[in-house]
Amino acid sequence: MRLRVRPDAGDPACGLRGTAPARAVVDNGRSKTAPAARAVRRPLTAERPGTLANEQRDTAPDGERPVGVPDPRPADTARAPELQADCSSCFGLCCVALPFAASADFARDKRAGTPCHNLQPDFRCGIHRRLRDEGYSGCTVYDCFGAGQQVSQVTFGGVDWRSAPESAAEMFDVFPVMRQLHELLRYVTEGLGRPEAEPVHAGLHGERTRLERLVGSDARTVLGTDVGALRGEVNTLLVRVGDLVRAQVPGRTRNHRGADLFGARLSGADLRGASLRGACLVAADLKGADLRRSDLIGADLRDADLSGADLTDSVFLTQPQLNAARGDAATRLPPDLSRPGHWAAEADTPGRQRTDRAGRPGPGPKRVRPRRARPRRR
Numbered sequence: 106m107r108l109r110v111r112p113d114a115g116d117p118a119c120g121l122r123g124t125a126p127a128r129a130v131v132d133n134g135r136s137k138t139a140p141a142a143r144a145v146r147r148p149l150t151a152e153r154p155g156t157l158a159n160e161q162r163d164t165a166p167d168g169e170r171p172v173g174v175p176d177p178r179p180a181d182t183a184r185a186p187e188l189q190a191d192c193s194s195c196f197g198l199c200c201v202a203l204p205f206a207a208s209a210d211f212a213r214d215k216r217a218g219t220p221c222h223n224l225q226p227d228f229r230c231g232i233h234r235r236l237r238d239e240g241y242s243g244c245t246v247y248d249c250f251g252a253g254q255q256v257s258q259v260t261f262g263g264v265d266w267r268s269a270p271e272s273a274a275e276m277f278d279v280f281p282v283m284r285q286l287h288e289l290l291r292y293v294t295e296g297l298g299r300p301e302a303e304p305v306h307a308g309l310h311g312e313r314t315r316l317e318r319l320v321g322s323d324a325r326t327v328l329g330t331d332v333g334a335l336r337g338e339v340n341t342l343l344v345r346v347g348d349l350v351r352a353q354v355p356g357r358t359r360n361h362r363g364a365d366l367f368g369a370r371l372s373g374a375d376l377r378g379a380s381l382r383g384a385c386l387v388a389a390d391l392k393g394a395d396l397r398r399s400d401l402i403g404a405d406l407r408d409a410d411l412s413g414a415d416l417t418d419s420v421f422l423t424q425p426q427l428n429a430a431r432g433d434a435a436t437r438l439p440p441d442l443s444r445p446g447h448w449a450a451e452a453d454t455p456g457r458q459r460t461d462r463a464g465r466p467g468p469g470p471k472r473v474r475p476r477r478a479r480p481r482r483r
């Protein structure tokens with residue numbers, strides 16, 4: 106198990122469970138230019154070079170698609186700048202606001218609201234280039250979906266928590282709420298980009314308008330949001346999106362919604378159009394699996410092996426899910442996601458260490474087969 110603390114984990118019923126590990130960090134250590142002692146105000150529209158997201162994109166090609174086969178998932182689904190982490194416009198909020206626990210992913214404990222000891226005065230990470238080597242691989246997995254710069258530059262108007270310590274506590278409270286709102290926005294945006302989901306586009310437009318209004322509100326309004334209720338309403342539409350996309354696959358498709366598939370042997374499995382909403386796929390063997398048009402919202406893919414798997418037009422797959430998994434150059438990705446840089450490095454490392462459910466180094470997970478639903482007795 107890679108991560109133990111998930112303070113902003115969503116409702117599994119919504120499929121948001123496990124979409125991102127506990128906390129912290131999306132920082133390339135190079136691009137944070139905001140000085141600690143003065144306020145910074147910048148527009149949030151321009152995509153700046155040097156953020157982690159950009160770095161991944163620059164160094165990792167997207168999944169390939171056979172010639173002549175259209176990809177129904179638009180390339181710009183998750184590339185809206187406001188839905189991508191821009192660490193250069195953030196006050197290191199994920200490195201301060203969120204807690205983490207010493208584990209396979211974090212070298213030590215940190216309490217919420219306390220700056221990580223590696224955070225520099227200029228909000229850069231002091232060990233950015235050595236995160237994995239220094240025991241902070243969890244930091245390379247986290248993604249705020251653009252919530253960091255929204256809170257820093259919009260909600261708090263570019264005034265950072267060091268120069269205005271009286272607003273620090275509120276800023277740290279707003280951040281995890283904003284992250285959930287941005288994650289919802291990201292899913293809604295993807296749904297609007299899927300032509301198969303046209304029957305629910307009107308509803309999605311309405312939800313996007315509502316969410317955009319919310320994320321642009323003041324801190325008190327954001328904190329007063331009933332995110333659980335909101336998520337439930339949005340989720341009704343997201344479920345429909347997934348079903349409409351999955352319905353494009355002929356024949357019967359698998360339903361593993363919320364299933365415990367920890368360590369499952371699914372190598373080469375035909376999972377086209379499967380519902381894997383909120384499924385626990387931690388350490389699952391998905392090598393060479395066909396996951397096209399599968400619904401992966403909230404699926405926990407930590408340490409899942411996606412080598413050679415085909416995820417090209419899967420639904421609601423996010424970059425943090427990919428970052429938490431393993432894969433290789435043969436893994437086929439949706440065009441809006443990037444191949445994590447650490448995949449190549451891990452592929453070169455013989456005998457990658459496996460962990461048990463508690464995150465302890467060990468012989469690896471117990472192998473289980475996915476359960477089939479039994480017919481009910483009358």
Ligand code: SF4
Pocket residue numbers: 129130131132199200221222223224225229230231232233241244
């Ligand atoms: S090690 Fe600390 S400062 Fe660096 S990215 Fe992780 S939480 Fe942020």
